[in-house]
Amino acid sequence: MISASDLKLTFGKGTPLENPALRGMSLTVNQGEFVTVIGSNGAGKSTFLNALAGEVMVDSGTIIVDNQDVTKLPTHKRAHRVARVFQDPLAGTCEGLTIEENLALAIKRGQRRGLGAAVKARYLDQFRSSLSTLKLGLENRLGDKMGLLSGGQRQAVSLLMASLTPSAILLLDEHTAALDPKTADFVLELTQNIIAEQKLTALMVTHSMKQALEVGSRTVMLHQGQVVFDIAGPEREGLEVKDLLGLFEKQRGLEIDDDSLLLG
């Protein structure tokens, strides 16, 4: 379970570029929930994810992961509970390391690293069987450099790395946005499969309202650093993009002017 309450964060405080990114954001994600997060540019989606991961520190509010207050902890001290896939397909893996070395980094996520060999013989079978679920033939290329793989392949491996060890929450930051449509569909399907199979708790930021409704079990919309609506269960069934827009206008008395949200 992960719980954020009343998070506030302002970038560039006291400068002409002062930008309040989070203005009292609160959200609780229960065990096994798959939450999709939408919102227009500047709504605070990425900042919220970065705050949960520890990449940015909030000015006030608390973040609780599995009953531990992690608000003040840096990224690497939360990593054993928080897994993450970035938007940039190149950001989640090290291109200069081999596929097996990248997986060996991930299998030790958040644990002590000693002087024993990083790539142990007993890991290899696990690596091969995990990679074979991708159906990309990567299980036979364990010793290849990550840089030889395409963006889509690398994002698929990033996803695998994030799910190699248990975590309290999996953060997906528009992780299909930088891929071509076909590859994006493949990675999204893979995401759904992994989350369903391992019963993961996940938070996926997306730029597409359609995707937000089709995927996951709950949808949250952010606007100006706050949650404007939060729908799940029967209420969410059969909902379409135009219903979401109606909900938004009812809540805010505003019209959405971000075309990319409507068209996505």
Added chain:
Amino acid sequence: MLSEIALYGAIETGLIYGLVAFGIYLSFRVLDFPDLTVDGSFPLGAAVAAILIINGVNPWLATGAAILAGMAAGAVTALLNVKLNILNLLASILTMIALYSVNLRIMGRPNVALLGEETVLTPWYDLGMKYHLVPVVLFAIITVVCLFLLWRFMKSETGLAMRATGANARMARAQGIATGAMVVLGVALSNGLVGLAGALFAQSQGAADVTMGVGVIVIGLASLIGGEAMITPSSVFRALLACVVGAILYRLAIAFALNANFMGLQAQDLNLITAVLVTLAIVLPGARNSLVSRLSRNKA
């Protein structure tokens, strides 16, 4: 042509600079941390070892102390960068400058002679080897041991975490790696190796001098880049091998250049030759690639 003594001498210093190149590989290549501390940690290692030896300390212990001193210097540079957010290059320059004073303090004078003192080399002279071969054999053993240990380390969990820190710090943090601690450890190890090189250099040359560090960074980089041009660093082992091969070839090239009387080069031209060789080592691999692609394009 090269005399036997000059040849052995070139290999001997090449092996010492191979250790420096290991250190520079760690900082520049693994951690992507341009570290100029080495110009100070090389004479620091020499100064610590020399002053301990003339005070009767066992030369191996003195050499160990030199390694620790180098590591401390590296840790200072890394902490200036990690904790105080000083730009890595500037942090290393600050430490380097500070070490000049520290080295003078350690030695109490600009240089310390080791003539007639017991060094790590002394017992080896009694083994009946050719006099000029002794340092070559001992330093080759030390270099091979360091290469092996570094190679194992790079393949370990901590070593892999260090490589990830240099290659993609954001990803490393997301995997739970304390990237700041990795930078401190890596730059400390790097300068520990350079301190070791300085200690061995002082013992083989018979003196430690406060100015002996000038240009060590350039020689180390020349060795690293030259070695990489020779042996493609497609794996950690090949990269480490490239450091040693590059350093020895570099010293041989210098020795040939200085011995080739017809060219009229003299010892004072050393730094000029170094700069030219480094430039060539950086430019030539790129020029070769563009030449190859131009030729293949013409064919197509």
